[in-house]
Amino acid sequence: MDQLLQHILNALILGGTYALLGIGLTLIFGIMRVVNFTHGELYTFGAYMMFMFVMPLQTNFFLALILAVVLGMALGAIIEVVLLKPLRGADIDTTMLIMIGAWIAMQNMEQFVWSGIAKSIDNPFPVEPLVIGAISVSWIRIFVFVVACALIVGTSALIRWTKLGKAMRATFQDTETAALMGIRINSVYIATFAIGSGLAAAAGALLGPIFVVYPTMGDLAALKSFAIVILGGLGSVGGAAIGGFILAMMEELGAGYISSGYRDAMGFLLIIVILLFRPTGLFAQKERIG
Amino acid sequence: MAFTLKSYALAALALVAVSWPAQAQDTINIGVSEPLTGAVAASGNYVVQGAKIAEDEINAAGGVLGKKIKLIIEDNKSNPKEAVATAEKLIVGDKVPVMMGAWSSTYTLAVMPKLMEYGVPMVVETSSSGKITTSGNPWIFRISPTSxxxxxxxxxxxxxxxxxxxxxxxxxxxxxxxxxxxxxxxxxxxxxxxxxxxxxxxxxxxxxxxxxxxxxxxxxxxxxxxxxxxxxxxxxxxxxxxxxxxxxxxxxxxxxxxxxxxxxxxxxxxxxxxFFAPWFPETAPNPEVAKKFVAEWKKRDLNFAGLTEGFRGYDGIKTIVAGIKAAGKADPKAIQKALWGVKVKGVNGNIAFIKQGPAGKESAQNVPNVYIVTIKDGKVSKL
Missing domain, CATH: 3.40.50.2300 (Response regulator)
Structure with a gap:
């Protein structure tokens, strides 16, 4: 029983960051329809920025977190303007190839700048975990969970209720009509990509201090993000959030009670099963036809 | 125009072909495949740092067979598929007569069929899976202990x-x-x-x-x-x-x-x-070798934490060079034969090979020393 409770607690905390990765990608992949292979690198970039600010520069941990997210958004905006803007209207394969190139270039750049050896980041939270009966959790994981949930709620609210969110939805539903209605669609493209990238950077900056930071850390994160987005349904922020939690729960319980060696396989197995029955994902928005 | 371009290209190719063996004769190349990036990058980098200390020390003392040695280091990216690619590149492209690698048992096992295919010996400096020396690959010379x-x-x-x-x-x-x-x-x-x-x-x-x-x-x-x-x-x-x-x-x-x-x-x-306790080099079986290695590591301002891994690269290259010396020529088959008889005073201890695996195609295995240390209050102490 204690073991089960511990597994469920672990899955909740892990799910928060999976959800964060998932909603960042669902904005870009689900709404903008850009197959964003740089998502994992933005995650890595966020973690390295956190490392740079906290370790060599000795910046305050919480300030570093904000700076890492802001720089992640800036990098996302640059990628949009430099790489994607000239490709508006190009077919999906061209964009995909460019993004694969950007992914490889960014990963090698990280390796060049910070070397392949893993880095660790100090954090200001107490070393002793919070103990509730037989289960325990570290303070930094609680912090990460809370911040992740706040970002998820914030992003959903942004898309649903703000003017920018409305403009985003309008632009990606019908770009030409949106432009005719006076929406500055270029700004909307940049903003969407920047927000999605910022969320990935936030996930990296939050998880960097829990784990270790190295150039290829984004590969598995990107793979899981794609899985979460597809599981939740393209473009559905709520779906991506729930998808993140489902994936974490499946991995945690699968590893705990079936086989830890196949931990990552459990999640993907579940995705295959769900897609067999719901090919558009769990919470896909209805596609408009015509 | 097309003709001229083609002839230039041919001339360039011919030049490369002519200069290739000339260059190769100045040095004896030793191939190294280690994980320099990816999940276990720290260890691979440390091993290479140790290997470079051995390279410089050997060259400073005049090299081997009157030639300098040169390490050709390839990154296997903590990935068995990449490890195979590095072995192929080192053996076929650089024509190395002997190599060292590939850190993890999984990478080493992946490389092993290539050693059989091309007939090149490899000194295994880290891997500990039993399978490596019992699968009947006579090109394997392992200096690290099995599990x-x-x-x-x-x-x-x-x-x-x-x-x-x-x-x-x-x-x-x-x-x-x-x-x-x-x-x-x-x-x-x-x-x-x-x-x-x-x-x-x-x-x-x-x-x-x-x-x-x-x-x-x-x-x-x-x-x-x-x-x-x-x-x-x-x-x-x-x-x-x-x-x-x-x-x-x-x-x-x-x-x-x-x-x-x-x-x-x-x-x-x-x-x-x-397999090396750099905090207490004086307790090693060859304290002089161990102390000298630690001193050089510190002189180079390398990370002290890497010593427990770096010595593997040093011992590996020392073993390979002893093999080349005993062989009298930089030829894979001759080095394979000669490695069986080498006695090297390494950082871990005295390196020599015993036979393991099926009769007739035995692999070589060293019997190294094992140490146990404890971390207490942020310091390392000997058990």
């Missing part, structure tokens, strides 16, 4: 740890699973109960599920086999989840000083099986 040797050596001291029930958390590859098998066998032989054997993907960073299971098993000791990056994560997360087990790491890749700096208080009380 079985490590377990047996640990078995002589197991009484000091008062273990009643042991659990395992090992990396899910040939190295980790092999270590779990051999250590579990040894412990059972001593009448110690074995609890859960959990595995983790080499790239996994979140090990909370495995640790929750270890915690619930009710054991008192946790054996961990992986690289220093993953051991760091296990120690940190074990503390978060209040896993009270006494920790013992196997495989010699725990770089305790790196654990102290990266895992902090979570590293306290952990024990580590190592």
């Amino acid at each position: 079985e040797m490590e377990a047996k050596s640990f078995g002589t001291k197991v009484g000091q740890f008062g273990i009643k029930k042991a659990d395992f958390l090992v990396v899910n590859n040939d190295w980790g699973r092999g270590a779990a098998k051999e250590f579990a066998k040894m412990l059972k032989g001593k009448g110690i109960e074995v609890g859960v054997i959990e595995t983790m993907d080499a790239k996994a960073t979140d090990l909370s599920a495995q640790l929750a299971k270890v915690k619930a098993s009710g054991g008192d000791t946790l054996f961990i086999t992986s690289g220093v990056e993953q051991i760091t994560l296990v120690l940190k997360q074990a503390k978060e989840q209040q896993v009270k087990h006494k920790v013992i790491t196997t495989g010699g890749s725990s770089s305790p000083n790196q654990l102290i700096s990266q895992a902090g208080a979570a590293a306290n009380g952990s024990n580590h099986l190592l």
